[in-house]
Amino acid sequence: MNFPNPFRSQSSWGRLVEASIDYAERLGDRQVGAEHLLLAVLDDPTGATRRAFAAAGADPTAVEDAIRWSHANALRAIGIEPVPEAALDVGGRPGKHRRSDFGESCRQVIGTAATRAKLAGVGSIDLHMLDAIGDLREGTAARALRELGLGPGALHAAVLDELAAASRAA
């Protein structure tokens, strides 16, 4: 996929890509989605995204479980008990992801974050990504956030606080 220019030259973008791919593989997903990007941005070495997440009232360490629960609950809603992951674990990796394996939800988040980063002119890519993911209304990331009590837009104020702090520190 063609990544927006604001991200291409920044080393943190490479970290986000690699981390999101790793999370997709860890969760057994062939395609990288916004939920994997969410896990990746929460690894932000500055801790800003985790602070924003916690300030919004949710535990950043609970996101991976919330994603798993979201999928499991979706199956139970149609009367299917999820197969335990260990039962299908053959000791390998579910797939070798390529850049083209980034899904539509990722493209949407990246596009939104790129626009906001350009307008704001401050703050880490991770914070703008978190803000964009927090605005999603549908999809696995949105459902996982709802599992944690965060509806659409619930992260925005906390992200703005972190961006303001970054602006003061700059």
Place this chain on the structure above:
Amino acid sequence: MADGDLQSLPLPDDPGDALAAVVALRRQADRLEYAAVAQAVARGWSWAQVAAALGVTRQAVHKRHATKS
């Protein structure tokens, strides 16, 4: 699966819930396919046999699984 079986699947009222179930089913199918192909290859099945069993071309199954098995 007979038509009656499909109609008996409890479709959630909320379209978001119904579509999330589709996503979750696809994930499980992917994992099952990966495990089944890995098992078959480990037991000496050829890519041609695996492809025939899955009802896809040999090229398709090789492209999807060869780097991981």
